[in-house]
Amino acid sequence: MAYDAFVLLSFGGPEHPDDVMPFLRNVTRGRGIPEERLAEVAEHYYHFGGVSPINQQCRDLLAAVEADFAANGVALPAYWGNRNWQPMLADTLARMRDDGVTSALGFATSAYGGYSSCRQYWEDIAQARAKVGPGAPAIAKLRQFHDHPGFVEPHADAVRTALGELDAGRRATTRLVFTAHSIPVSMAATAGPAGGRYEAQLQETAALVHAASAADLPWDLVWQSRSGPPQVPWLEPDISDHLTALAEKGVTDVVVSPIGFVSDHLEVIWDLDNEARETADGLGLGYARAATPGTDPRFVAMIRELVRERTDGGDRGRLGTLPVWDVCPADCCPAPQRRGAP
Known part of the structure; x- marks a missing residue:
């Protein structure tokens, strides 16, 4: 299948003190978490000036991916959309549609399987496409990479x-x-x-x-x-x-x-x-x-290699033995039952 763009899929985070509580309400929507608990968690963000580092880390990673793509002949424009804060994925997909994108590869900033770490990104994509409506690009999520x-x-x-x-x-x-x-x-x-x-x-x-x-x-x-x-x-x-x-x-x-x-x-x-x-x-x-990969050149190159696995049938870089697949089965990692909080 032909793809005409790449999109970075991430969690999102506040970038101003006024963003913190609305962001936390987005994260916990439907879970019955009381406001006092959200206020307690908000203090973690206020400790750092109300700014989560994750959005800037996504900007840095996206810039590194764009440079790596350009240096290695991957002709895909790169976009970025979040689950819980701007840029929201639906807004990104609308921009992609307006740019003429029809089918993109998505890379989620989570290496593992599971509901929150994988399946929920599929749900994010479906919800964002439904919100955008006709012409919304199709997004194929790249595989899990825990052993790459x-x-x-x-x-x-x-x-x-x-x-x-x-x-x-x-x-x-x-x-x-x-x-x-x-x-x-x-x-x-x-x-x-x-x-x-x-x-x-x-x-x-x-x-x-x-x-x-x-x-x-x-x-x-x-x-x-x-x-x-x-x-x-x-x-x-x-x-x-x-x-x-x-x-x-x-x-x-x-x-x-x-x-x-x-x-x-x-x-x-x-x-x-x-x-x-x-x-x-x-x-x-x-x-x-110990540090995390961040924008380590090997991690950035891994993203390109995952793209080429899908587009060119490139080698699947793996060190482990657990099975991996490109498209998750329909009954994979169901959403948890939400019980709320006391």
């Missing part, structure tokens, strides 16, 4: 760099801790062809990064950024609880690698650079947080 060398290798290099910040004399009591966004247990255990895919892919990515960076160290996969009502079980342990348990077992130093993320957006810099680091300091743990 262009994703794994930057994470591995970042782990090695972070290890260099710790006391080498305590390496025997150093541990590598991988983190990703927690999700409800019911969502993680969904049935169907992709049941348990989110956690399984993260385990595979963690193993690949560990082998490429610090194979002599023990490692764990833990969770961060939990939200929602306390009575609903989410994946555990939380990163801060895990650090406490490690200190009790005699671990002296940790490298925390946020493999669940492609850039250092707010959940990384708040949950890991503030809350988890504060926990580690209180426990007397040496603490180093």
